[in-house]
Amino acid sequence: MSALSATLGGGGLRSLLPGATERRESLSSSVSAPVRTLTPPSQLSDLELIDGCLAGSRLMQKYLYERFAGRMMTVCLRYAQTTFEAEDVLQEGFLTVFKNLGSFRRECPLEFWIRRIMVNAALRQHRRNAPLVAVSDGGEYPEDLAGEEFTLSNYNFEELLNLIQELAPRYRMVFNLFAIEGYGHKEIGEMLGISEGTSKSQYSRARAILKSKVERLDAHRTHGSFRS
Numbered sequence: 001m002s003a004l005s006a007t008l009g010g011g012g013l014r015s016l017l018p019g020a021t022e023r024r025e026s027l028s029s030s031v032s033a034p035v036r037t038l039t040p041p042s043q044l045s046d047l048e049l050i051d052g053c054l055a056g057s058r059l060m061q062k063y064l065y066e067r068f069a070g071r072m073m074t075v076c077l078r079y080a081q082t083t084f085e086a087e088d089v090l091q092e093g094f095l096t097v098f099k100n101l102g103s104f105r106r107e108c109p110l111e112f113w114i115r116r117i118m119v120n121a122a123l124r125q126h127r128r129n130a131p132l133v134a135v136s137d138g139g140e141y142p143e144d145l146a147g148e149e150f151t152l153s154n155y156n157f158e159e160l161l162n163l164i165q166e167l168a169p170r171y172r173m174v175f176n177l178f179a180i181e182g183y184g185h186k187e188i189g190e191m192l193g194i195s196e197g198t199s200k201s202q203y204s205r206a207r208a209i210l211k212s213k214v215e216r217l218d219a220h221r222t223h224g225s226f227r228s
Contacts (some may be wrong), residue, residue, distance in 0.1 A: 079122035171206035
């Protein structure tokens with residue numbers, strides 16, 4: 001954390017997280033940029049931000065963080081069980097971003113590279129805090145959804161996030177990696193230390209649980225008793 005604090009000012013990365021207004025104000029007053037620019041941050045390209053960061057500009061580092069932090073927090077929230085845990089993943093992820101920015105080969109979009117780093121940070125957090133062992137699912141659900149489809153497009157972000165966060169950790173990880181990140185079950189098995197077959201069965205289980213939760217949510221809406 002000391003290295004990042006030196007990079008981004010006394011408050012470190014945590015000072016830039018959503019809700020830390022006082023720390024952001026402190027950061028703004030304490031950060032001086034060795035590289036001056038008249039270009040508004042929104043008009044800087046990703047490559048310009050990278051070059052500025054590599055040149056040692058703390059202001060460019062701040063701009064890069066602010067450009068991607070919101071989108072990456074969304075990624076972290078899907079993998080975490082609480083907002084606090086997601087903030088820890090976000091902070092660890094950006095530590096890795098700034099440490100390894102010089103190795104970014106610019107062969108893919110910067111956002112894609114950062115997203116992969118965030119997913120890996122979430123997996124490390126998962127290994128530390130939520131081993132893939134017996135965890136109660138909080139209910140009985142069908143074992144398989146072969147041939148059955150359901151959509152989540154009718155729900156807002158907060159509703160979807162709540163549904164995913166309620167999954168047991170092992171199901172949440174597999175569902176995110178397969179359904180959202182696009183990894184194959186063989187890759188997921190290697191990432192999580194499980195077999196390909198286990199990844200497939202846990203994804204099927206996660207879908208079954210989500211389908212059951214969606215049906216309950218729809219029932220509440222239909223009867224006018226759903227409360228957001």
